[in-house]
């Protein structure tokens with residue numbers, strides 16, 4: 001998946017996340033969501049698509065599971081009053097959107 005496809009995925013993820021926040025009555029948390037507009041590019045910035053070893057560790061299912069774990073932990077910490085962790089939560093959402101998008105391509109993700 002290339003840049004535009006990842007950006008489209010990010011917008012879908014952002015829309016879903018904002019819808020959940022709206023349902024929870026926490027739409028004011030949108031101000032913390034800017035990190036995801038940067039982190040969605042990180043895997044391809046480090047593991048460049050034209051490199052032979054593209055989709056290495058940063059494009060793996062292990063990292064996807066780790067990001068889900070970090071998202072849950074940062075949400076819990078933020079909900080307990082440490083609101084800066086919302087930045088980490090939204091950062092992981094951006095990264096997760098990239099990996100979910102790449103997982104739907106024929107090449108998929110590494111183990």
Ligand SMILES: [Zn+2]
Nearest residue numbers: 043044059102
């Ligand atoms: Zn990628």
